[in-house]
Amino acid sequence: MNNSTAVQFFKNLADDTRLKIILLIQMERELCVCELTVALGLSQPKISRHIAQLKLHKLLSERKVGRWVFYRLVDVIPQWQKEVIELSNVNNQEYIAQCVVNLMGMGNRPTRQEKCCE
Amino acid sequence: MNNSTAVQFFKNLADDTRLKIILLIQMERELCVCELTVALGLSQPKISRHIAQLKLHKLLSERKVGRWVFYRLVDVIPQWQKEVIELSNVNNQEYIAQCVVNLMGMGNRPTRQEKCCE
DNA sequence: AAATAACATATGTTTTTTCGTATGTGTTTT
């Protein structure tokens, strides 16, 4: 049930929602749930469910700030897995282009937070 | 339905049988179905079904020789995907170790072919 | 303290994958 196997690692990436979450977080270093719902245009429970899975498999760590929860990639994941994520990001910019547009539309923090799930 | 998207690529790798098939073929350059059934210790229809999926998504190509069909990685897959496979192989040798033992137990071709699915 | 915002999770359902088994196709052997 952990991320120690290669197969489980690829399963984590083998879903549209999860892959976009990972690529966006790697790009922005840190994102909260409400930012991801806006970026992906998906419901909050759907985002939360996939995040829970990525957290379970030790790919994401959380940092709570008030009522927000920020997620980032954990830094102890195997080096080769980091490289796979990096490769995916560099070579699939158009895949998350619309998400980035949506995210930028929120402005920067703390402006972005004001627009969070309004 | 092709392999043009990153998600579909990762789905191809997100299964124990398919990942082992890909890693073994990359390691041996070329393998036939009966060699894979011995290496993985799985039924022939199961191997064939997964190979059909990998072929459908343009990851494997076939070469027919008599009653054998040899598969290899197609050479036109995106460079970053090749690198992902290469990284997976280098960093997961223990994952396919038993499969390699089973394969080596068949000897070399054509000795290996004589033992094929006897 | 009531209301609200951000997020997590539980539940039942639908969809997608995977599977075993049986059968079909083409090739080589006898």
Next chain:
DNA sequence: AAAACACATACGAAAAAACATATGTTATTT
């Protein structure tokens, strides 16, 4: 030509994954 071999595929069942919706939790605001 019949039998054996290597492989592909069809079919229904079983398992796994993803889903929408509702509700729970915690922190902030008023």
